[in-house]
Amino acid sequence: MKEHLKSLVLKAAERAHGSGALVSEVFPEFEIEVPRAEAHGDFSANIAMVGAKTQKLPPRRIAEILLDHLEDSADILEKTEIAGPGFINFYLKPSAWLPVIRRVLDEGAVFGRVNEGGGRRVQVEFVSANPTGPLHVGHGRGAVVGDAMASILSACGYDVEKEYYINDSGRQILTLGTSVWLRLKEASGKGTAFPEDCYQGDYIKDLALEVKERYPELSALDDEKGIAACARFAADSILHGIKEDLEAFGVVHDKWFSEQSLYDEGIVDAVLKDLEATGIVYEKDGAKWFRTTDWQDEKDRVVVRNNGMTTYFASDIAYHKNKYERGFDRVIDVWGADHHGYIKRIKAAVAATGTDPDRFEVILVQLVALLRNGQPVAMSTRSGEFETLKAVVDEVGKDAARFFFLMRSYETSLDFDLELAKKKSNDNPVFYVQYVHARIASILRKAEEMGIQENLEKLDLLKEPEEIQLVRHLARFPETIALSGSRLEPHRVPFYMMELASAFHTYYNCHKVLGEDEILSSARLALIRSVQQVIRNGLVLLGISAPEEM
Numbered sequence: 001m002k003e004h005l006k007s008l009v010l011k012a013a014e015r016a017h018g019s020g021a022l023v024s025e026v027f028p029e030f031e032i033e034v035p036r037a038e039a040h041g042d043f044s045a046n047i048a049m050v051g052a053k054t055q056k057l058p059p060r061r062i063a064e065i066l067l068d069h070l071e072d073s074a075d076i077l078e079k080t081e082i083a084g085p086g087f088i089n090f091y092l093k094p095s096a097w098l099p100v101i102r103r104v105l106d107e108g109a110v111f112g113r114v115n116e117g118g119g120r121r122v123q124v125e126f127v128s129a130n131p132t133g134p135l136h137v138g139h140g141r142g143a144v145v146g147d148a149m150a151s152i153l154s155a156c157g158y159d160v161e162k163e164y165y166i167n168d169s170g171r172q173i174l175t176l177g178t179s180v181w182l183r184l185k186e187a188s189g190k191g192t193a194f195p196e197d198c199y200q201g202d203y204i205k206d207l208a209l210e211v212k213e214r215y216p217e218l219s220a221l222d223d224e225k226g227i228a229a230c231a232r233f234a235a236d237s238i239l240h241g242i243k244e245d246l247e248a249f250g251v252v253h254d255k256w257f258s259e260q261s262l263y264d265e266g267i268v269d270a271v272l273k274d275l276e277a278t279g280i281v282y283e284k285d286g287a288k289w290f291r292t293t294d295w296q297d298e299k300d301r302v303v304v305r306n307n308g309m310t311t312y313f314a315s316d317i318a319y320h321k322n323k324y325e326r327g328f329d330r331v332i333d334v335w336g337a338d339h340h341g342y343i344k345r346i347k348a349a350v351a352a353t354g355t356d357p358d359r360f361e362v363i364l365v366q367l368v369a370l371l372r373n374g375q376p377v378a379m380s381t382r383s384g385e386f387e388t389l390k391a392v393v394d395e396v397g398k399d400a401a402r403f404f405f406l407m408r409s410y411e412t413s414l415d416f417d418l419e420l421a422k423k424k425s426n427d428n429p430v431f432y433v434q435y436v437h438a439r440i441a442s443i444l445r446k447a448e449e450m451g452i453q454e455n456l457e458k459l460d461l462l463k464e465p466e467e468i469q470l471v472r473h474l475a476r477f478p479e480t481i482a483l484s485g486s487r488l489e490p491h492r493v494p495f496y497m498m499e500l501a502s503a504f505h506t507y508y509n510c511h512k513v514l515g516e517d518e519i520l521s522s523a524r525l526a527l528i529r530s531v532q533q534v535i536r537n538g539l540v541l542l543g544i545s546a547p548e549e550m
């Protein structure tokens with residue numbers, strides 16, 4: 001509908017220019033938006049304001065001229081008006097919305113998809129938690145944000161690949177190996193002090209016991225070899241558990257990329273050598289530094305310490321260079337909010353290795369406060385006091401967990417109410433939305449038993465305000481997907497779903513779908529089936545099931 005109205009306005013501008021009323025038929029890019037208040041119409045155009053400079057006329061006068069030259073649109077427009085400084089408000093006839101029903105049913109599972117991306121390749125890297133402990137609920141929020149964002153970008157016409165970067169090298173893996181090794185010695189009767197900077201959780205003891213049972217010969221190794229062996233075993237075991245937890249959460253990555261492979265293949269050394277040759281990496285105080293201040297970072301960053309050990313930043317430089325070498329047009333990283341300060345240095349790395357830094361984007365996901373009896377559950381992998389993602393999914397289910405993580409913008413912190421997520425009532429947002437799909441499935445089954453079939457030729461019988469409001473909501477679905485993709489805001493989809501569910505519940509409480517008038521019932525069946533289709537399409541995008549019964 002927006003495109004149709006935009007075409008009408010542009011043709012009016014062309015005719016107005018032809019008649020001499022406007023000095024130019026060319027206008028700057030303008031918007032046709034849905035007004036916040038329904039009293040301001042179905043759509044509103046700002047063309048008169050943005051064109052004032054070109055036309056050398058007051059906006060309200062431009063709006064008057066455009067409306068005078070608007071072609072006869074009595075088939076869709078009930079009225080137009082000029083508001084405020086020069087907005088043109090369009091009021092559509094109720095019947096103008098009805099073709100949306102046919103479009104939804106014709107397009108089916110692809111309704112809502114747009115082609116903003118044009119097949120351009122996008123990589124979304126998310127979760128990428130160190131394999132030093134189980135995933136906690138904070139990881140869960142990042143996981144579903146990345147997963148849903150990838151699905152939405154795919155629906156926007158991008159070729160999307162989902163990646164997990166395995167931090168299987170460096171100090172934290174060494175700390176993991178040390179933690180398991182010390183617990184193994186303790187379990188073997190060779191108890192020793194357990195430092196506070198080691199990982200404290202019970203899962204470390206469990207890993208040590210597993211090592212003792214499966215590889216008893218490791219206990220005889222010296223500390224250096226024992227720590228290395230325990231680090232490899234523990235990291236592999238934890239990573240296997242992470243994959244299982246993500247799969248149970250409905251998250252499947254296309255690629256798992258090992259940080260260690262960058263070292264094994266000499267890629268980190270080669271990249272640093274190239275940067276040294278250009279002067280971007282330089283030596284000072286026995287260490288090697290990257291000139292990130294050349295890209296507005298607050299200070300230069302160490303890439304090789306004075307003991308010869310590389311930093312995580314060194315491998316991140318090589319990793320992000322590798323991403324673009326694989327042919328991605330855009331790279332989107334999903335990070336925890338505490339990594340905000342890391343953005344400038346990675347953008348600097350992207351630019352220094354030959355890529356436009358605007359092709360690199362970061363989604364920063366704020367913290368989750370998991371409420372249990374009104375009290376937030378502490379989460380720290382080092383102390384062992386954390387709530388695992390697996391425990392939450394086991395308790396509330398995959399669908400509720402995903403919806404709750406997604407229904408608020410990732411830019412704001414989230415209070416996750418476990419008790420609300422488990423409720424089987426309309427107080428629970430995911431139940432509220434899924435119930436619409438199940439309720440409509442029940443009505444469709446009953447209609448089949450009664451021998452009533454939907455009839456798309458009788459849609460003109462749908463005249464109730466609640467019916468038109470429902471169709472208006474359906475029409476907004478493609479725009480919601482496009483906005484969600486362009487602004488990287490996956491929360492727009494569950495928010496839309498709750499609004500659509502609310503509109504359906506309002507309609508259902510006011511009007512009987514299967515009534516005495518069989519012809520009207522046949523038209524209403526088409527309406528509710530289109531609602532069900534959009535609910536299903538939205539839930540699929542979010543990785544949430546669309547139940548036939550509840």
